[in-house]
Amino acid sequence: MENLAYDPDLESAASTQDVAAMSALRPVPRISIQAFCETESVAGPIERAGEDRRMAKAHLKVHMGGVPTAIEFYHSAPTPNLVILESRSEPKALLASLRELSEVCDPSTKVVIIGHYNDVGLYRELIRSGISEYVVAPISMVDVVSVITSIFVDPDAEPIGRSIAFIGAKGGVGSSTIAHNVAWSMSTLFSSEVMVADLDLAFGTANINFDQDPAQGIAEAVFSPERIDEVYLDRLLAQCAERLSLLAAPSTLDRVYDFDSEAFSQLIDTAQRSAPLLVLDVPHIWSGWSKNTLMKADEIVITATPELANLRNTKNLIDMLAKLRPNDAAPKLILNQVGVPKRPEISAADFAEPLGVTPMAVIPFEPQLFGNAANNGRMLGEMDAKNPIVQTISEISHVLTGRSELKSKKKAGFGSLLDRLKLKK
Ligand SMILES: Nc1ncnc2c1ncn2[C@@H]1O[C@H](COP(=O)(O)OP(=O)(O)O)[C@@H](O)[C@H]1O
Numbered sequence: 422m423e424n425l426a427y428d429p430d431l432e433s434a435a436s437t438q439d440v441a442a443m444s445a446l447r448p449v450p451r452i453s454i455q456a457f458c459e460t461e462s463v464a465g466p467i468e469r470a471g472e473d474r475r476m477a478k479a480h481l482k483v484h485m486g487g488v489p490t491a492i493e494f495y496h497s498a499p500t501p502n503l504v505i506l507e508s509r510s511e512p513k514a515l516l517a518s519l520r521e522l523s524e525v526c527d528p529s530t531k532v533v534i535i536g537h538y539n540d541v542g543l544y545r546e547l548i549r550s551g552i553s554e555y556v557v558a559p560i561s562m563v564d565v566v567s568v569i570t571s572i573f574v575d576p577d578a579e580p581i582g583r584s585i586a587f588i589g590a591k592g593g594v595g596s597s598t599i600a601h602n603v604a605w606s607m608s609t610l611f612s613s614e615v616m617v618a619d620l621d622l623a624f625g626t627a628n629i630n631f632d633q634d635p636a637q638g639i640a641e642a643v644f645s646p647e648r649i650d651e652v653y654l655d656r657l658l659a660q661c662a663e664r665l666s667l668l669a670a671p672s673t674l675d676r677v678y679d680f681d682s683e684a685f686s687q688l689i690d691t692a693q694r695s696a697p698l699l700v701l702d703v704p705h706i707w708s709g710w711s712k713n714t715l716m717k718a719d720e721i722v723i724t725a726t727p728e729l730a731n732l733r734n735t736k737n738l739i740d741m742l743a744k745l746r747p748n749d750a751a752p753k754l755i756l757n758q759v760g761v762p763k764r765p766e767i768s769a770a771d772f773a774e775p776l777g778v779t780p781m782a783v784i785p786f787e788p789q790l791f792g793n794a795a796n797n798g799r800m801l802g803e804m805d806a807k808n809p810i811v812q813t814i815s816e817i818s819h820v821l822t823g824r825s826e827l828k829s830k831k832k833a834g835f836g837s838l839l840d841r842l843k844l845k846k
């Protein structure tokens with residue numbers, strides 16, 4: 422019989438109570454989390470939480486140095502989906518340092534504070550300012566996973582994913598190419614998980630552009646909507662880059678693709694619960710489901726080339742979408758393939774005038790760059806990182822994730838924290 426004497430390895434095993442508490446928790450989606458701790462007793466449980474299977478899809482990094490290090494860090498780095506900050510400061514000093522942090526924090530980033538003061542007034546003040554949770558140390562691994570779950574997984578938690586639908590004003594204007602490149606750029610620039618769904622089942626090109634040939638993809642999901650949940654969806658994804666996954670179209674004609682108008686709803690909902698950014702590559706058609714998909718998207722990007730049919734179609738799309746989405750901002754417009762030699766073109770200003778929408782970007786016709794990228798299954802940024810078009814794609818990514826109105830200036834973050842704290846100065 423084995424020796425049942427003391428085994429130091431078992432010391433770190435979870436207690437029965439912990440196991441019970443953890444078993445009720447659902448897996449955490451593909452979010453990025455960074456923690457800035459001051460003590461090992463807080464860093465330890467966070468590290469251990471990161472090793473739990475429920476956190477397998479999340480990217481977690483634990484740093485030491487608390488709020489001051491976080492502030493310095495985010496002066497030059499994008500903020501993740503969640504920042505966990507340990508602070509031993511007393512309430513007033515803590516609020517002051519958070520005020521400084523909010524100036525470098527993106528608006529969509531959630532913040533959890535682990536403090537050492539059990540102070541109800543402070544708790545209320547923080548929650549009112551947009552902090553997601555204030556937890557008093559000491560904390561356990563279970564506390565860490567529970568708090569993350571309560572923000573990102575609970576049924577009444579908002580879906581974490583922001584969906585961005587790309588559609589062309591005509592076929593062949595570059596809508597898909599731009600969608601794929603923006604997705605790639607968002608995943609690399611912001612270290613954020615991005616999922617691309619190619620909704621052009623018959624002719625989709627995401628598989629070619631990302632050099633992927635998965636056995637399964639989006640067709641499995643739309644043809645068996647009753648099976649879709651996060652686990653099923655995971656199996657259909659092809660990994661294109663470290664933080665970029667693709668629901669590829671079959672791009673075959675063995676069957677026809679006549680969908681009812683709700684065909685993609687379940688899939689899109691599930692995808693939005695599983696990744697913070699969802700890029701929908703919508704084909705240039707007007708059907709019940711394509712209209713529905715655009716209607717529900719958080720953001721719409723119309724790509725057009727500078728000629729008359731594109732202008733007419735863009736105008737119709739913008740007018741119709743304004744009717745369907747009266748409480749949303751107008752779609753964003755990208756003018757693409759501008760400057761084709763010898764082609765008469767409508768200038769950007771003349772194109773914008775009847776639409777009442779200024780293009781967020783004007784991308785020149787650059788057949789060599791686009792052709793090489795397409796033929797090699799590479800993104801533009803991988804082919805020629807210094808090309809001005811790559812810079813434009815990066816600017817588009819900033820705007821679409823709310824990181825800047827125009828160029829890359831950061832907006833103050835976590836809800837109304839800055840405004841509220843400013844009033845109290
Ligand atoms: N700015 C550009 N300059 C040159 N070629 C481009 C440009 N944008 C896109 N293309 C090319 O145009 C073709 C059609 O692009 P695609 O993204 O499939 O269009 P859509 O999705 O609108 O039908 C592709 O071969 C692509 O590489």
Ligand SMILES: [Mg+2]
Nearest residue numbers: 596597621704
């Ligand atoms: Mg396309």
